[in-house]
Amino acid sequence: MRYLLQILFIALLAGTSQAEPLEDMSQSELKQRLSEIDNRLAQLARSTLRSGVGPIGYRSFPTSDATQPNWIEIDLPASVPVDQIILVPTIWRNSQTNFHSDAFPPAFRILNEQGELLAEVRTTEKDLPRIAPLIVPTFGQTAAKIRIETDSLSRRAFDGNFILQFAEVLVFSGTRNVALRQPVRASRSMPYDIDGWHTRFLTDGSLPYQMHAAAGAPSTAYLSPPSFPRNKMATLSIDLQRSFPVSAIHLHLIELGDTVPQAQTIGMGMPHKLLIEGANQANFSDARQLLEVERSSVFDISPVMRWNLPETSCRYIRLTAIKPYLYNHRGQDKQRIGFAEIEIYANGSNIALGKPIKIDARLRDRNRPVAALTDGRNTHGNILPQLEWLEQLAERYELETQRPLITAELERRYASQKSTVRIMSWLFALSLAVVIIVVLVERNIRQRAIFRTREQIAADLHDELGANLHAIGMLGDLVQKAQHSPERLTKLLQRMWEITDRTGRAARYCVNMLEDKQRFVDLAENMRRTAARMAADLDHELTFEGESLLTQLSARKRIDLFLFYKECLTNIIRHSSATHVTTHLTIHSKHLELIITDNGSGLNGDIPSSLKRRARILGGHVSTSTHQPSGTHIQLRLRFRRRLRSAPNTQG
Secondary structure (H helix, E strand, O other), X not given: OHHHHHHHHHHHHHHHOOOOOHHHOOHHHHHHHHHHHHHHHOOOOOOEEOOOOOOOEEEEOOEOOOOOOEEEEEEEEEEEEEXXXXXXOOEEEEOOOEEEEOOOOOEEEEEOOOOOEEEEEEOOOOOOOOOOOEEEEEEEEEEEEEEEEEOOOEEOOOXXXXXXXXXXXEEEEOOEEOOOOOOEEEOOEOOOOEOOEOHHHHOOOOOOEEOOOOOOOOOOOEEOOOOEOOOOOOEEEEEEEEEEEEEEEEEEOOOOOOOOOOOOOOOOOOOOEEEEEEEOOOOOOOOEEEEEEEOOOHHHOOOEEXXXXXXXXXXXXXXXXXXXXXXXXXXXXXXXXEEOEEEEEEOOEEOOOOOOEEEOHHHOEOOEOHHHHHOOEOOOOEOOOHHHHHHHHHHHHHHHHHHHHHHHHHHHHHHHHHHHHHHHHHHHHHHHHHHHHHHHHHHHHHHHHHHHHHHHHHHHHHHHHHHHHHXXXXXXXXXXXXXXXXXXXXXXXXXXXXXXXXXXXXXXHHHHHHHOOOOOOOHHHHHHHHHHHHOOOOEEEEEEEOHHHHHHOOHHHHHHHHHXXXXXXXXXXXXXXXXXXXXXXXXOOOEEEEXXXXXXXXXXXXXXXXXXXXXXXXXXXXXXXXXXXXOEEEEEEEEOOOOOOOOOOOEO
C-alpha cells in the first residue's frame, strides 16, 4: 500500500510540476532564470576532480551482450530506513568531449533484502553523460541490504564492451552513509584482481571529486616538520571539552594536486598504520580503541578517509602513528604526520570543529599551525557535510545542463528579432500598424488560450487525482483497523480497487477531458456514487431540483461542476472533522446553485484556492459562511449564457 501511494504521488507531481518549456517563457523570464541560475551556481560546490593514483570503484566482467543481467548487493549494518541512494559514476576523460560518465546503466532497479522495489530508474539524455552524482530518493523505506540490478548495460569508452560500473554507492539514512565500508557482492566480478577496481572500492568512501566549496577562505594543511625520530610514535590528541557519543571519524588528507604531475603520491603525512583511541580521562588511562587501520598501497587511501564507528562515549580522541609515514630529509628517513582536517562526528555533527589539539613540541611548524586540523576548512575553503556536498554537486549539474539551453533560446530569439527588424524595415511604411495590431491580437489570444488550458488541466489533475489519492490513504487506514473483520476488509479492498482503477483512467484521459463528450453524461448519478464512496463514514444527504436539466449542460461544465463538488467533499473529509453533510443542487433555465453544508470545524472565512480556481473556470461565484453553531456553508452560483429548455423538476 505504501509503495502504491508513493507511485501515484510521484505520478501526480510529474503531471503538475513539469517545468515550463523554454519556448513558452518570455524573454525577460528567460533572462531572470539565467540570472537565478548564475546566482545559485556561485553558492554551490565546484565539480573539482581528483588527480593522482588511487581506488576507482567497481566494474563487472565485460560482455558483448547489452542485455546480460548484472547485480550488486551491499550489506547494511542493520535494518534501517533508507532516505536516498547516491550513485557516483565512473568518470572517463575523452579528448573530444572532456570528462563524462562511463558505462553508467541506462536503466536499473533498487531492491531491499525482501525483493521489495525501493526505486526504479531510467536515465535520459538529460541525466547522462554526467560527472555529477545521481541522487535516487527512496522515501525512508526500510532495508538491511541494497541490491542494484539491471539487464540493460552501456558500452565502456575503453573498448566498446558492455559492463556495469560505478565509482561509489552511498546509502543515506538521515545524514549517515550506512553503506560505508560494508561488504559488497556482485554477479559478474572480474575473475582476477585489477588495481583500482574491486567490489570493496564501491563502498570505501573514496570519491572521484575534491571537496571544493563555494565559500570559505583556503586553509593550509597541517604537516609536521621532518624532525621527528622514526623510532618514536607520534601522537595527536583532541579535547572535545565534554563527553560525546562518537560514531564516525573523517580524516582529510593533504591536497597534493597543485602541480602537474603531482610531486608525491597521495597520503603524505598519513601513517601507514594508525591507531585511534577514545577516553574520558586526559591521560588516556581509560583509553578504548575506536579504530585501527593499516594501508599497504595507494589503493587503500583517498583524499578523505571515512569510517563509521560503534557509538562510544568519550571526551578525548588520540591518533597514534604506529607505522609512521617516512620522509627522506637530507639523506635520513624522518617521520612526518599531517592532515588537512580531522572531523569527529556525534549525532550527525562534527564536534571536533574548533577544538584544541595537543601534540609533541617537535611536531610543531610555525608555517603550518596545528589549529588548521580543526578549523573546518581545506585547501579550497569550507568543508561541507558529505550529503550536502553531494547534493550540491548534483544540483550544479542540473543547473549547468539548463544554462546552455536558456542561452541558446535567448540567442535564437535575438537572431529572430534581428531578422524581423530587417524585414520590417522594408515594409514599415505600408504595414507597420497592421502588423503590430495582428501580432498583439494573436499573441493575446494565444496566451489566453494557453493559460486557460493549463489552468483547466492543473485543476483537473489536482481535483481528480488528488482527491482519489487522499481517499486511497484513508481507506488504507481503515484496512489496518479491519484486519480482523474479513467481510469489512473485503468491502474496503473492493472500494480501494475501484478508486485505484478510476484514478488510472483519470490519469490517462485527464489531459483530453475537454474533448471527451461522453464523460459525466449522467452528472447526478456520478455525484451520488462519489458521495456514497467518499462520504461512506459520514451522515450524508444529496438532493436535486431540476435534475433533468443537467443533461443540457456542456461536457466541460459537467466535468468542472463534478470536480468542484468532489473537491468540497475532499476538503470536508480532510480538514473539517464533520459527521454530517448535506448537499442540494438547484438548476433552472438561467442559473444553477450548489449548496454544501457540514457540521465541522469551519473555514474561518477563507475560501480554499482550489475552489476559487474551479469556480473561475466554471464562470461562477463561490462564497462561504459559518453555519451555526458550527460547520461551513459553501455556495456556488452559476448563470448560463443561453437559456436551458424547460423540463419538469425532479427530486433526487
